Amino acid sequence: MPNSFFSWVLFLLDKYGALFLKGAGVTLLIAIVGTVLGFIIGLGVAIVRTLQLPPQANRPRRFFLGVSKWLLSAYIEIFRGTPMIVQAMVVYYGALEYLGLDIPALGAAFLVVSVNTGAYMAEILRGGILSVDKGQKEAATAIGMTHWQMMTLVILPQAVKNTLPSVGNEFVVNIKDSSVLNVISVTELYFMSKSAAGTYWKYFEVFFITSVIYFVLTFTITRLLRLLEKKLSGSDSYTIYGSQSHSKAEIKIQQPH
Amino acid sequence: MENIIQAEGLRKRFGQQEVLRGIDFSVKQGEAVCLIGPSGSGKSTLLRCINLLEQPSQGRILFRGEDVTRIPPARLHAKVGMVFQQFNLFENLSVLKNCTAGQVAVLGRSQKEAEGKAHQLLEKVGMLPYRDARPSQLSGGQKQRVGIARALCMDPDVLLFDEPTSALDPEMVDEVLYVMADLKKAGLTMLIVTHEMAFARDAADRVIFMDEGLIVEDAQPQLIFEQPRHERTAAFLRRSMRGPLGLKQLT
């Protein structure tokens, strides 16, 4: 048997390396699926919550929109107001005991993380939509765009770009918080670590390795997201074309920070 | 000449406050009409009612004789263009895309056709060299010229300007006024809210003076500027013509 901290770490890595990798893979998969689906849910919710009917809209439409907005804000309040670990239990065992549905653990994980993330994304994106200045909305209306055209061509691209740091942050949060899904036996990194630790009763050594893996994941992803943000924030130079000749010149604009 | 825009008994209330209190006027084909008046007199609200950014509370507005509330919004908005004080360019789009987005989305033009049109109008306002720039990279005067090109790309029958030079640094005002004077020469119908009194005097066919939600005077520029019929008009002009160097007159 290994007799020092490092020899234990090496021993465990050798023995459970595949397990750790598989766990990290599942964790990453849940975080990606949950963030992407959560983003789509959040975008839909935010679009509906920021809808404003024209003054001539009829009463049934007003009523329908009012009810939808109320339901959506209830969804946001509930999912942001309860821990995800509890949501996981309620969804998994609720489906099992009351609907007779034995959802695979991974499926339940996708569902819970997506819907939970959706609630946060909805608020982030709603803020992003509202932060685009009113003048651009008026300009879009004034050249005849429909509400939908205005949203897709002008508002949403800016809303998404402006909220990208927060959206990326949700991804990082999901990598960490998906660990709570061990309560419904999802084979993500935390769950795998716990089973590895149990065999030799080596909790500190195993969870030391686990924390290194989590940190490498979140650190790498944070840097990648930062790179992406930089790229999307647009190059700060553009080519200027002479109207007479074909000569081009690069104009560099210093943007104040 | 045919009336492009006509307002009849137009009133607009915001809650208890009546901002437009019965407006009647018209703009004929090819006319450039300047709308002047103190701030808060309802000039912007009037423009915004014309292209239905605001709903009139009473009275009606006709576009070529047709009640604007009966015209499909996309068609009305394409035909009645608007240029804003704060430019309101689409920040996520290049100069060129600012000019093509509406043509493709609203008029159903092909991308190529839209770009041809955009090139032509950007050239006209002297902004073609900047077609790939983002709005955030332009000066105020450049932004406003793009704003004008964007509106013109929709082939409007009339262009509404809401204080197009008020947000500009003084040295950029002229580049925008030149463009507008050019459009006037080319025969575009325009309704212009402005504080540029020299422009109103020299470029407008007619000047309308508004105060407290009413049209006080509606006449040719010489008449308004040289022999205003109302004391309110005269007082407003005295205040406006004092100009930036007129501080001496105050002290």
Ligand SMILES: Nc1ncnc2c1ncn2[C@@H]1O[C@H](COP(=O)(O)OP(=O)(O)O)[C@@H](O)[C@H]1O
């Ligand atoms: N959306 C609005 N809600 C309430 N009051 C408004 C609104 N828009 C304008 N007003 C009021 O209407 C009056 C006229 O405004 P406006 O048309 O902008 O005047 P002007 O353009 O001549 O300066 C002002 O008192 C202003 O506060």
Ligand SMILES: [Mg+2]
């Ligand atoms: Mg105004």
